Amino acid sequence: MCFRANAHWHGQIWSSAEFARSFGVADTTVRRYLDLLSGTFMVRLLLPFHENLGKRQVKSPRVYFADSGLLHTLLGLQTRAELDVHPRLGASWEGFALGQVVARLGARQDECFFWATPNPSYGLRECLLASDGLHRHCANAKQLSVT
Numbered sequence: 826m827c828f829r830a831n832a833h834w835h836g837q838i839w840s841s842a843e844f845a846r847s848f849g850v851a852d853t854t855v856r857r858y859l860d861l862l863s864g865t866f867m868v869r870l871l872l873p874f875h876e877n878l879g880k881r882q883v884k885s886p887r888v889y890f891a892d893s894g895l896l897h898t899l900l901g902l903q904t905r906a907e908l909d910v911h912p913r914l915g916a917s918w919e920g921f922a923l924g925q926v927v928a929r930l931g932a933r934q935d936e937c938f939f940w941a942t943p944n945p946s947y948g949l950r951e952c953l954l955a956s957d958g959l960h961r962h963c964a965n966a967k968q969l970s971v972t
Contacts, residue, residue: 831868831888832899836916838885866891874938874954887939889920896920915968922966923953930957
């Protein structure tokens with residue numbers, strides 16, 4: 826049940842307190858489960874990038890399932906048509922793109938971050954920030970519908 830519920834958090838900023846509250850358990854318990862999933866490479870925790878660039882930065886990690894097929898199964902999606910109309914479509918695409926960028930760069934887990942800053946004009950602005958050892962690379966992935 827916890828594993829399936831975690832699928833609905835895919836691509837979102839993690840709040841262990843909110844997740845724990847919905848299950849009626851301590852947030853330390855939820856964090857242990859998340860650490861277990863991360864340690865077995867089932868989920869990827871993308872930590873926020875911190876540099877003293879300003880005081881308004883997001884400080885909680887994002888959670889992504891490492892396997893989009895597993896994510897789709899946990900969400901109960903069996904066909905492409907079901908995926909195309911599912912509210913988590915954008916997050917699914919973002920997680921897939923994240924995995925591709927990280928693999929292409931050959932970046933280690935500790936070299937990958939997300940950077941998000943609130944923008945008064947259009948909400949939260951965010952991107953993947955990864956290092957290849959020499960340079961920092963920034964990527965942003967959004968799924969768009971073509972009608």
